Amino acid sequence: MEKIIIIGAGLVGSLQALYLAKKGHTVEVYERRNDIRKQKLVAGRSINLALSNRGWKALKRVGINTVVEKTAIPMYGRIIHDTEGNTTYQPYGLEKEAIYSVSRGGLNQLLIEEADKLENVSFFFEHRCLDIDVESNTIIFENDTREIEVKGDRIFATDGAFSAIRARLQKRDRFNYQQFYLPHGYKELTIPAGENGSFLIEKNALHIWPRGNYMLIALGNNDGSFTCTLFFPFEGEYSFESLKTEDEIDNFFKNVFPDAYELIPNLSKEYQENPTASLVTVRCEPWNYEDKVLLMGDASHAIVPFYGQGMNSGFEDCSIFDDILEDNNLDFNKAIPEFAKTRKKDADAISELALRNFIEMRDLVADESFLLRKKIEKKIFEKHPNKWMPLYSQVTFSHIPYSEALNNGLKQEKIMDKIMAKPNIESLWDSQEVEDEILSLSANA
Ligand SMILES: Cc1cc2nc3c(=O)[nH]c(=O)nc-3n(C[C@H](O)[C@H](O)[C@H](O)COP(=O)(O)OP(=O)(O)OC[C@H]3O[C@@H](n4cnc5c(N)ncnc54)[C@H](O)[C@@H]3O)c2cc1C
Structure with a gap:
């Protein structure tokens, strides 16, 4: 030994x-x-993963x-919060497949x-x-x-x-x-628990507020609180550099993340006191x-x-x-x-x-065409799990080597680019024709 x-x-x-x-x-x-x-x-002050x-x-x-x-909290999908405070739910994988929030x-x-x-x-x-x-x-x-x-x-x-x-x-x-460093950094903020340790937003989901060049996310903790992470540019019009005073912080959150703003009581204090870390x-x-x-x-x-x-x-x-x-x-x-x-x-x-x-999370998850693409992939996966597994599932729910997953994902992207370029794909997406075409392109990829 x-x-x-x-x-x-x-x-x-x-x-x-x-x-x-x-x-x-x-x-x-x-x-x-x-x-x-x-x-x-x-609780609420340490990162959850x-x-x-x-x-x-x-x-x-x-x-x-x-x-x-x-102590792990299952998250079965992501909940997307728009600028009006409306939410939509996107499951991560098949039924019962989840990622888990752990401290x-x-x-x-x-x-x-x-x-x-x-x-x-x-x-x-x-x-x-x-x-x-x-x-x-x-x-x-x-x-x-x-x-x-x-x-x-x-x-x-x-x-x-x-x-x-x-x-x-x-x-x-x-x-x-x-x-190399990203031009973005991150800062943690807290949504505290409600009365008697209740969760103020859905516990079993990862929450995302995608806003193009930046985003806020939140994962639940066992005590009912959520740890939020703001991924934000260091410099620029909307950035850690430009957002400093209590008024600037409050106004920005009120406009951009209105529903989150209501849930983070110590927003400007936390924002000003918590460290900004790099990526x-x-x-x-x-x-x-x-x-x-x-x-x-x-x-x-x-x-x-x-x-x-x-x-x-x-x-x-x-x-x-x-x-x-x-x-x-x-x-x-x-x-x-x-x-x-x-x-x-x-x-x-x-x-x-x-x-x-990063681009998918902060931007594409709120894009109609991207969502349709995901809906088509999900349908094919559910009907033909041995022939088509979405990239997210390969990375997150399988043990396929990452390098194979990346290669498969690149092939799938090319196929889906072709499918999404079809005229009237919005009305055709659920048809047998589209399904057959995807399976045939995939078999020959
Ligand atoms: C904001 C954020 C969110 C994340 N979310 C996720 C997620 O959801 N899922 C996921 O899988 N990963 C996530 N990660 C990544 C994850 O945190 C890291 O990949 C993971 O912590 C790496 O573990 P490690 O043990 O290699 O390094 P570390 O966790 O960094 O541990 C290194 C240890 O070495 C010690 N050390 C350092 N230098 C010395 C020294 N000179 N002598 C002795 N000891 C030393 C440190 O004190 C530390 O204890 C996230 C990271 C960040 C920044």
Whole structure:
């Protein structure tokens, strides 16, 4: 058995600790922050995330899906709020298919708790990784004012989008690295619970206020509140830069998000006091140093949040690494380089899909032609599930590799462009002719 060092006890690091400890290895997890289990989570103030099938599968493999299920809120579709406050409902998938709202802090606490129950796992909080010497597998941490050296047989870097280990690997020859920010940032706001913890808007849906170049979304929390996220340009006519005073904020929300405005009592205070955060995409290669060091989760592939797949893809890293380890008779020497090489294309694909989905969420979901396109696809999917699965379902409800889903999606887009260009598609859409044409184009794609 080996001594494994994991850097970062976030979502992916603590799940990876569970996976490797269950294989019998001695696992040490080093985390920069203090123990999140000691922090009282303020409901409505911590981000909630959408957990979907890829994430659930990874949790199930280490037997913790049922604990997570207890607090997860299913969201069966999205509710679109227009500028008049009218709403329309769009289901995400087939009946009973849902994505789940979970508290990021709550899930992180639970993963650490479950890993900490195992005798062969130790957590070291307030240990910030400063550097690594990859030749000797030695990592330097800062704890208080002391510097500590730790050696391990294998090192898993799950220290997030601004990974210290990745920064070190970047200095090596032939390490490729790309990072870019969106011109948009985000800010969290709160819709509090109604009387007796009731939900003031539909609990089992993800709410979107799409407004072209920006949007507001809301996901429910267990106490009846909703965490809203405003995705908004940093600069420009309507932007974080231009919207600052109480009057500016109030007038803008009253006009643009009238129904949300009524539900957020501390709007201008929260807007002014809550931080504005940025949205980064990170791509790099290789994710490994030989068979000793491996980057996973956001450390290797940070993506924008618009497909709700950052954590899900990081969790899937853990289950896919486990598959590769099993296929190689538990030999890390083979599994680490193989994972780094084969998983990269899927991370690139979900990174691309997430960027594209921002446009869909903030703009297209309110577009008539886009909605008709989705209605046609849904009909074909329901009648012929083995011949046509919409891209959203492939990404969210299936385990098809992301790179395959992206390729399938591009083919489907071309087919649907042809169908939507047909004269009178608005009245023809439900006809046998359209159905046959889609199936025939799809069979030959
Ligand atoms: C607004 C927003 C909404 C999102 N919504 C979704 C969603 O709906 N669904 C979804 O699947 N994903 C979502 N994501 C993405 C998701 O949050 C990330 O993909 C996920 O947190 C990545 O997990 P991680 O463990 O790789 O990194 P992190 O969660 O960032 O954890 C990294 C850990 O490493 C620690 N660390 C950092 N540096 C050091 C160091 N030098 N030494 C020691 N420890 C260190 C950090 O303190 C942290 O605990 C969202 C992201 C954002 C920003």
